[in-house]
Amino acid sequence: GCSPSPGGEGKTTLNFSYSNAVQQTEKVPLHFALENLKSQGIATTEAFHQSGDDAVQAVVRGESDFGTANASTVFAAVRKGVPIKAVMTAYRPAYLLVAPASVADPGGLGGKRVGLQSKISSTTLYTNLALKDFPAAKPQLLIIPGSANRVQAMIAGQLDASVVQFSDWLTLRKKAPGQFHVIYDVAERNPDIIDSVIFTTSQTADSAPEYVKKFLAAVQTEYASTYRDAGKLAASIASTVPKTDPAAAKELAEESLKAKIWPADGGFSPVAVKATLDALRTSGILDAGSLPDADQCCRADLLTAGIGG
């Protein structure tokens, strides 16, 4: 069900694009928000992509109405003239910088092999944020896409440190117990940083605000509910994220809730947007001169105020 011009306010279909090929913990509430929309008479579909730019592609082409992608990807696309707008924070960074036990803080990474997802990615951003206060430390940066692959490389000794997701940190602890520890908790140290955003086309945002609002409200409601029942969240994670046993799901749920990665208020305050843009600029992921300003890339006005955890 493609809808090339998502025009009418009374639209009863909603196609959603994820920037991942397989379901991830961070997106479990999104998934259930979409499920909930079905009970409101909206037919939803979910498409999985290999990267954020593919999700952007799908939305721009009208294959999907909404998508998630890294803030950096969406902002870069906007800068190149792709007609999309971020409308909500999907989640805040669920990342940890993990290093060998011998390394105490990011300053100790000098000369070590540190893995990155790609040149333009959240891992780069967070590694830069971690190293911000230690300008003297010059690690050797290696590009290894796939958090799982980086974990594999760390276990195999091909990599010393990397920014990894919660789930991978669990794996790492299990497969190489005692060898690694967390030296930098990204979400904890950067409460305002946006990791991933929900976006739609500028046209949809402009011409069908009610439709967008309806969707965002559903997401916000679901986000709020996660904080009320950690057990239900763990069960949801175990049932939707591949290869996650109940024990791991429980840990993931707890970690995520502790880091408050799902903003029930939409997490889209001007402060957060500015902090994210600043971080992108200072870390050199997007060259400073042509960064979009907040108005170009974001619309915070479609969120439902007052839903809180």
Next chain:
Amino acid sequence: MKARSRRFPGIRADVASGVAVLAAWQIVAVTVRPQWLPELPAVLTQVWALVTSGALSVLGTTAVTLLLGLLVTFVLAGAAAGLMAAGDVAERSLMPYVTGFLSVPHIALVPLFTFLWGNGELTRVVTTVAFAVSPVALTWTSALKQSPRELVEMAASFGAGPSAVARHVRLPAAAAPLVAGVRIGVVQGIKGTVSAEILIGIVGVGKLVTTASQTFDIARLYAIVLVIIALSIVFYLLLNFVEDRMTRWTS
């Protein structure tokens, strides 16, 4: 075949070498236990799981892409071959482009295709066509061009007109290489479809591979690769069989 069974009673050398490799695999897997090499039974269990769990149903999209791609390929290649076989000028004008396209590393075009057309069916079909179209066009051109001069003259000497010559001589003479073109097209098309799916990573075999490798399921990854290999071999054997049937008279 007879000589073969005489020298290796009951065993065929190719089967034997295959079994030897599998045995070596299993021995390494259970003795050295490298992380990257799952034990054979684990892989076979996964193959069985793939088959029985219905996970292979994603191959439906693969088949659709392949069919669409081959359809387009055969139409395009047919047109190009028809043009090139029809006239010397047309052939010499088009040939550099067709052979040139043959030396393009087609797989490098996939990012451009996804940039252009997204992750959808269109990109995958175009990739399939890009892989298959020039070899098929070349094979078909030579099939159409090879003129069995003596046979044509023979038919003419019995009063056959151009249409009778085409029907009774040129077409049957070209049949074998035309079928060979189809075989090449299918083999190349499978490569194209699978390449597109793996690079795009979210449909068909690509989805299987991505899921397995992102969830660290190494045994399953091996199983998927084995299934892909097995399926392409089956296709290939099928095509060979058809081709042999059609050219029985050459024996």
Next chain:
Amino acid sequence: MSPSPSPAGPAGPAGPAGPADPVALRLAGVSLTFPGRDEPVVDGLDLDVRTGEFLAVIGPSGSGKTTLLRLAHGLLRPDRGLITAGAEHIVKPSTSRGFVFQSDCLLPWRRIVDNVAFPLELAGAARAAARTKAMELLELTGLAASANQYPAQLSGGMRQRVNLARALAIDPEVLLMDEPFAALDAQTREVLQTELLTIWARDRKTVLFVTHQLDEAVFLADRVVVLQPNPGRVREIVPIALPRPRALEIKRTAEFNGLVDRLWHLIKSDVLAEQLI
């Protein structure tokens, strides 16, 4: 209409039993130059083939023997001169002339019987009728047992028999044969020569037979045309007065060898010239 150009004089004593010697095929002043070539291949060639006679053509390589046959069949058209069969002016192939090629030219994807039936199908016969007729011809040439095989499964000698059977299928008035036995080994060739004579004796069709083999020409023919090369012309026509039916033993007689010797002397200088490096 015009006297035979043979320097050996008109109508040798070996004239066949045909009725009153009318001419089956006449080439008059025929010239042909292949495009892109400077010299004509055939130049001012005159030749009468009498009805019911077996006429052999010999000459060194490149003297235009094949070209002559193709002209006579209508596969080629002369630049100048006339080629006629009775009242018909030959301008294209017709089923009243059958061609037996040197290479057997069987359709490899058709079974033997269907190869023989091929010209009949071309002529519009129903498949079944064509096959019945083809089977008769295969009986005649001793090939009935191989009717359902493919050409690739047959020996060279058998393939040439099929080739002959196919030419006979359309019941042509004139049979044009271009070195049909050249690719066969010496013994197989002799066997086929006798068979050809047997078949020919049944209804005495007119035959124009090209060969390199002098003894073959003498053994088979009523008259032997000797071509000279550059450009192709008739050097001489040698009548063969050997009695018929002929058995292979005739090849060892002095008379036979005298005729072969005469032909050899007629082409010797041309052959040796061609051999010069």
Next chain:
Amino acid sequence: MSPSPSPAGPAGPAGPAGPADPVALRLAGVSLTFPGRDEPVVDGLDLDVRTGEFLAVIGPSGSGKTTLLRLAHGLLRPDRGLITAGAEHIVKPSTSRGFVFQSDCLLPWRRIVDNVAFPLELAGAARAAARTKAMELLELTGLAASANQYPAQLSGGMRQRVNLARALAIDPEVLLMDEPFAALDAQTREVLQTELLTIWARDRKTVLFVTHQLDEAVFLADRVVVLQPNPGRVREIVPIALPRPRALEIKRTAEFNGLVDRLWHLIKSDVLAEQLI
């Protein structure tokens, strides 16, 4: 040393001028079965090739003529029986025996002179020396002018001359020739036959010559071995008492044709049996 196994009696009158008739090549009780076949190709074959004689071998297709030559050369080894050249027990090819194949087997990427020099190079001769020797042989076979051409640029007759020159290059004691002229047209073949005799007359090497052409066998040989098929055995050895040197004209004599006729009768039944379908 031992009596010839010929049923035609020992030492025909055509014995060559060689000294005291020693045996150049002896096959004694030779049998061979190809793997995967039930019947032997050659079974209990006895044959003596006398030094300096020109021995021709005829027989129907498949009677094992080529196999016999390959055995004599050492390219094949018999299952049973002995093959000896003087005191040497033949188990592998040696340069004391030269082989001339039916297909010319020239190396297409070498010039004519280098093709002739090829066996000399194999034997370790320096390139320059090999070429000088090769040029001599090309003079002898009338090919000097083509020395720097490539095989593809030559006619079939010329290629067979090169083939012959190459076999002579290693100055073998025995020359083994397998239907060397079979692919040539009748006239070219006759020209090469006379040339071969001329070259042979110079130093009278021992020659074992396989052919299908009865007249070729009679024209060239001192004795003709007639093979019978299934399994290959010597049916008869026919001595050829024609005087030497022989000119082509001898082919038209009664004596010559009598010999051809005799050979024909010896193989006739086998040939006709083979033709049966």
Next chain:
Amino acid sequence: MVSSSRTPAVLDRERTPATPPAEPARRRATRPRVLVWTFRLAILAVALGGWQWYGATSGGVFVPSMTQTLAQLPELASSGVLAPALWSSNTSLLVGYPLSAVFGLAIGFLVGRRRTADRALSYWLDVAMVVPIIATVPVVIVALGLTFTARVAVVVLFALPVIAMNARAAVRVLDPHLIEMACGFGATNRQVWTGVILPAAAPHLFTALRIGLGRAISGMVVVELTLVPVGLGGLLLDYKSSFAGPSLYAVTLVIIAEGVLLVSLSQAGERWLIRRMRGERR
């Protein structure tokens, strides 16, 4: 399973159509030549013109015009992005291709001339030629990690089977009589190889190496596109994810150019060799 006696798809892919029968009228050849070049240029002009027109009028982010793309090339080169990427990609080719060539030829010779080796290996080489090797890339990465060795291994996986199968065909098709002839003249095994088999097979061996080169380039790009995003493939992915259309197009052009250039060069060498061997020097 089937016997491996047939070697389909070996030379098929590269089969160039038979040259047209000798044209008798050579004088008339100049007019078609002019015509042919007119058509060739016209095809090129239509393709490039169409691209330019579409890119300029309605291309948007996703279809930059031809001039935009071409203008990006010098920029990429001067900004120091292109050369390191080219080098980084081609190092795996530089190591992997010679390895494939040496081992591919060796295996091909072995399989082509030794029946036991043929029976044991041909079938699997045949299989390697028809299966999509790209499917094995994840397994290679699992086994060898995201390393240079893995990249080389993928290049070898892509190129070696093709080279081996074509080398096998090359040393096989030759006339057995030629070898028998050489043996007849007492040639040693080594002399048979150097004097007969290799010269006879040389043109086909060059074809084998050329096809292998094309496949090796594919292999080089494949790893970079799937799991080790360095070099040219890495650039492609970077530019794609940052929506840098002109750069993406330009790098794609560079890869195409490299493929076509390398393959054409080896093709020219091959033709020269064949002409030399056929004695058509003059």
